[in-house]
Amino acid sequence: xxxxxxxxxxxxxxSGSGKTTTLRTIAGLYxxxxxxxxxxxxxxxxxxxxxxxxxxxxxxxxxLQSYALFPHxxxxxxxxxSLSGMPADARRAEAAALLSRMHLxxxxxxRPALLSGGQQQRVAVARALARRPELLLLDExxxxxxRVTRRRLRAELVELRRELPMxxxxxxxxxxxxxxxxxxxxxxxxGRILQAGTVxxxxxxxASATVVELLDLVDDMxxxx
Amino acid sequence: MxxxxxxxxxxxxxxxxxxxPARAQDVxxxxxAADLQFALVxxxxxxxxxxxxxxxxxxxxxxxxxxxxxxGAPFQMYLSADEQxxxxxxxxxxxxxxxxxxxxxxxxxxxxxGSPLKADGTLxxxxxxxxDGRVKRFAIANPEHAPYGARAxxxxxxxxxxxxxxxxxxxxxxxxxxxxFATAGGAxxxxxxxSLALSANVSKHGPYALIDDTGxxxxxxxxxxxxxxxETAKAFYAYMQSPxxxxxxxxxGFVLPGEQS
Amino acid sequence: xxxEALWLTLKLAGLTVLVLIPLAIAVGRWLAVTSFxxxxxxxxALALPLVLPPTVVGFYLLVAFGSGSWFGQTYQSLFxxxxxxxxxxxxxxxxxxxxPFAVQPVQRAFEAISPDLRDxxxxxxMSWWRxxxxxxxxxxxxxxxxxxxLTFAHTLGEFGVVLMVGGSIPGETKTVAIAIYDRVQAxxxxxxxxxxxxxxxxxxxxxxLSYLLTQRLGRRYA
Numbered sequence: 001x002x003x004x005x006x007x008x009x010x011x012x013x014x015s016g017s018g019k020t021t022t023l024r025t026i027a028g029l030y031x032x033x034x035x036x037x038x039x040x041x042x043x044x045x046x047x048x049x050x051x052x053x054x055x056x057x058x059x060x061x062x063x064l065q066s067y068a069l070f071p072h073x074x075x076x077x078x079x080x081x082s083l084s085g086m087p088a089d090a091r092r093a094e095a096a097a098l099l100s101r102m103h104l105x106x107x108x109x110x111r112p113a114l115l116s117g118g119q120q121q122r123v124a125v126a127r128a129l130a131r132r133p134e135l136l137l138l139d140e141x142x143x144x145x146x147r148v149t150r151r152r153l154r155a156e157l158v159e160l161r162r163e164l165p166m167x168x169x170x171x172x173x174x175x176x177x178x179x180x181x182x183x184x185x186x187x188x189x190x191g192r193i194l195q196a197g198t199v200x201x202x203x204x205x206x207a208s209a210t211v212v213e214l215l216d217l218v219d220d221m222x223x224x225x
Numbered sequence: 226m227x228x229x230x231x232x233x234x235x236x237x238x239x240x241x242x243x244x245x246p247a248r249a250q251d252v253x254x255x256x257x258a259a260d261l262q263f264a265l266v267x268x269x270x271x272x273x274x275x276x277x278x279x280x281x282x283x284x285x286x287x288x289x290x291x292x293x294x295x296x297g298a299p300f301q302m303y304l305s306a307d308e309q310x311x312x313x314x315x316x317x318x319x320x321x322x323x324x325x326x327x328x329x330x331x332x333x334x335x336x337x338x339g340s341p342l343k344a345d346g347t348l349x350x351x352x353x354x355x356x357d358g359r360v361k362r363f364a365i366a367n368p369e370h371a372p373y374g375a376r377a378x379x380x381x382x383x384x385x386x387x388x389x390x391x392x393x394x395x396x397x398x399x400x401x402x403x404x405x406f407a408t409a410g411g412a413x414x415x416x417x418x419x420s421l422a423l424s425a426n427v428s429k430h431g432p433y434a435l436i437d438d439t440g441x442x443x444x445x446x447x448x449x450x451x452x453x454x455x456e457t458a459k460a461f462y463a464y465m466q467s468p469x470x471x472x473x474x475x476x477x478g479f480v481l482p483g484e485q486s
Numbered sequence: 487x488x489x490e491a492l493w494l495t496l497k498l499a500g501l502t503v504l505v506l507i508p509l510a511i512a513v514g515r516w517l518a519v520t521s522f523x524x525x526x527x528x529x530x531a532l533a534l535p536l537v538l539p540p541t542v543v544g545f546y547l548l549v550a551f552g553s554g555s556w557f558g559q560t561y562q563s564l565f566x567x568x569x570x571x572x573x574x575x576x577x578x579x580x581x582x583x584x585x586p587f588a589v590q591p592v593q594r595a596f597e598a599i600s601p602d603l604r605d606x607x608x609x610x611x612m613s614w615w616r617x618x619x620x621x622x623x624x625x626x627x628x629x630x631x632x633x634x635x636l637t638f639a640h641t642l643g644e645f646g647v648v649l650m651v652g653g654s655i656p657g658e659t660k661t662v663a664i665a666i667y668d669r670v671q672a673x674x675x676x677x678x679x680x681x682x683x684x685x686x687x688x689x690x691x692x693x694x695l696s697y698l699l700t701q702r703l704g705r706r707y708a
Contacts, residue, residue, distance in 0.1 A: 259671070283653070293570075297568030299567060
């Protein structure tokens with residue numbers, strides 16, 4: 001599978017299908033037996049030549065499903081941990097700007113425990129963006145919030161992605177997320193890719209009955225026939 | 226809290242910086258049989274007054290000290306309650322010489338106030354008490370490694386009481402602990418060192434009586450300088466044989482070499 | 487009151503903490519984040535001093551430190567004196583008997599840190615050292631503090647091992663616990679009572695302080 005600049009690729013499939021593992025492999029958190037990962041021309045992983053760039057050296061931003069904010073650090077400190085190679089003042093200013101961009105003004109000095117689910121997710125996104133990633137990875141970014149918040153966060157992400165130059169890989173089991181956010185999609189099942197392509201193509205022409213089933217398109221198909 | 230780690234580390238560092246025990250100074254560790262608990266403290270005080278030299282005194286069972294010396298304990302002088310321990314260390318080359326006899330000890334039977342037993346040096350009342358069940362517990366030092374315990378056992382055997390008393394014995398780790406056990410109230414009595422019974426700290430707990438010293442081997446107490454002995458230890462070794470030290474020893478009931486009891 | 491014994495005891499407890507806690511952090515974290523064949527055996531071995539009678543530990547230390555063992559001989563040739571019946575020997579013994587008191591709370595604390603946070607730290611580009619220093623240590627701090635306090639308090643009260651490998655030498659190996667035993671044998675009940683009361687007070691303050699701090703930290707990160 002591949003994803004281009006400014007594109008959002010959605011990995012969909014039931015739990016246990018390997019989509020999160022795929023994401024962790026791209027991030028460098030999991031080392032598979034074989035394969036090859038190339039980002040922006042640089043090889044991150046190649047089982048044949050034995051190349052393995054560890055996660056901390058990959059220019060990748062990741063939002064984990066649990067958000068995994070550092071509980072003892074404030075919102076701004078969480079974001080600052082992703083910024084390196086500049087003086088503390090500059091880091092603080094940039095982190096503040098990112099939080100503000102995520103509509104989190106005034107919450108800089110709160111610890112995660114005092115933030116709502118939606119606010120925590122935005123801090124996690126800000127922290128991922130602070131890395132100035134060449135690739136942004138989102139693992140079920142809306143699963144830990146209620147439906148109303150989910151809709152608002154999704155709208156924010158739609159807006160945000162227009163400004164983002166880097167490719168985004170999104171793991172989700174919700175087709176709504178795919179339809180509203182993704183350009184391309186990749187249907188996974190039991191560790192294999194069943195079908196990959198643009199969202200329209202996959203939705204219009206599922207490659208197999210399993211894909212149809214997985215995408216829960218049965219009703220639509222019946223309607224069409 | 227976490228930001229205070231340096232401060233905490235600093236505090237702990239002070240502990241390191243604090244001088245370790247002053248091993249370099251000539252303050253020798255002198256180990257002594259527990260029967261000297263009170264006598265030797267007095268002698269060490271007199272020694273300090275006369276010579277401005279200090280000692281570190283540790284009391285315990287002679288047998289344990291002998292074993293610790295074999296294991297390399299940094300002691301400079303050893304006052305045993307039994308000459309055999311000293312001779313065996315000397316044979317192993319751990320001492321300067323074969324040492325000197327500094328005293329002959331005596332044992333007493335002591336009974337705490339309110340005990341149904343009488344302080345009877347012939348052990349006749351103890352025999353009666355064992356027969357009629359007045360004696361439930363009786364304290365002596367551990368005969369395995371404490372000389373005063375071994376002599377107590379001999380005296381009890383000599384009186385024909387060993388078989389009837391051995392299940393009722395409480396064993397002190399040394400004779401000082403035996404004295405503790407004998408007078409604390411849990412036991413009806415015990416056999417301890419005369420030198421301890423003569424101290425007001427012990428005698429206030431109850432009456433005591435000397436046991437005839439023909440019923441057991443003499444407590445020939447031998448002292449010796451160990452291989453690491455320095456000037457102070459040597460000076461104290463000589464001081465132990467001076468008239469002032471002998472006077473104190475005599476006051477604590479010891480028979481001194483060259484004197485009659 | 488035997489101030490020398492008190493100072494010696496506090497110094498022994500402080501140095502035991504200082505030597506043991508960094509080791510406990512390394513070992514505790516290693517046990518918390520890795521799984522390997524023989525881990526259960528390793529953990530059991532580290533917990534042994536918890537259940538073994540102090541006399542057993544003392545006996546083995548005597549054998550290991552003694553002039554008959556290679557360790558004892560090496561030490562003797564390096565420092566010119568035996569490790570038994572010295573403060574250094576006591577410190578080594580104290581570190582060994584306190585291993586479970588330090589390692590276990592530290593290990594629990596590191597285990598309680600979600601693996602997600604380590605993943606997050608990695609994707610934030612934090613170096614391994616920065617992750618440990620900025621994320622893991624602060625989060626494990628209550629557990630580390632518990633280890634510090636348990637080790638300190640337990641050293642104050644340790645008796646059997648100290649008696650066996652220390653030999654009750656004033657200013658060198660005679661801790662307060664031994665001094666109390668000593669005073670009781672010397673029929674000096676007043677001194678024994680004073681020292682016992684002091685040891686009780688110090689232990690109480692130490693434990694209370696740790697509960698207070700742990701509670702405060704717990705509230706902060708909740």
